[in-house]
Amino acid sequence: MIIIFLVTGLLIVLTILLSLCRAVVGPGVFNRVAAVNVIGTKTIVLLIIMGYYFERPLFFDIPLLYAMINFIGTLAFAKYLERGELWS
């Protein structure tokens, strides 16, 4: 059963590498922002699976916090790109 978590983790890392290709290639800034958002949400799942793989299912405040940080970061970036500045 623990081996399943290792395989899952490796597949998620593969997915992150595929999104990284889009972050490098994508013409313009919007494609890159979308790819970084995807990498952020995949990292949350990777943290939780690693918590279960090492048999320490204790510290799940960290993925919750990183989800909020990723969300607010993407919102701030989108607001800046729309208006040209952050505070009016």
Add this chain to the structure above:
Amino acid sequence: MVLIDGIVIILLAIGIFFMFVGAVGLLRLPDFYTRLHATGKCDTLGEGLIILGLIIYHFFYYSGISLIPVKLLFLIIFIFIANPTATHAIVKAAYLTGLTPWRLGEERR
């Protein structure tokens, strides 16, 4: 015990399949707006299924009343609200800045 193992493995497999569909969609689709369709929907559901599988696993393998499944449930609810909102914010910024959508028959961007 084998039944619970089977259910968890099935949920994890379906979740990872949808995440792969999302990532392949990022690479294959021809325009920015269509790529956001793929990631905004597939990422959210794939993560929801994986975390649901892990909640079931936690219930049947770790004894004692703990608050960890509740935290994971909060994480699922937060992801279901936050991911579409972030997608909408980025699409709105792109449309109002002037990125034109792709029609059928043009070349890839």
Add this chain to the structure above:
Amino acid sequence: MFLFWVLLSGLFDAFHLIAGVLCSAIVALISYDLLVKGNGEKMLLKGVRLLLYIPWEVWQIVLANIDVAYRVLHPKMPIDPRVIEFETSLKSDFALVTLANSITLTPGTITIYVDPEKGKFWVHALAEEPGDALLVGQTMQKKVADVYMEW
């Protein structure tokens, strides 16, 4: 919010409870405009109806993902994107936000722009059928208006 704090920390002795009360009070004081104000007529009934609306939405999410998976993995990629515009009669902020979220999570559509005064929505559709289902059928608008009782 204080219940949320207690739930997340998991410890029940006196020091942590008092710290929880203090932190919740400070956060509530700072974000007074956002959280405490707001029309609260019949909030409990709307909350219960919202909970009944969620299973239908989860079923739509699953359908949406099967649809996107079919379109992405097909060798010819049958997509035909277009931008659609329509109007609804929902007025309050909460209802508009719920409808925008539901449109983003259902098969084939993403909200681009929401106009809060007139209730106009600009929507980007992935192919012809999901856009028509939103424009002509109007099943989703009816369901959200049933939840918030503003039809």
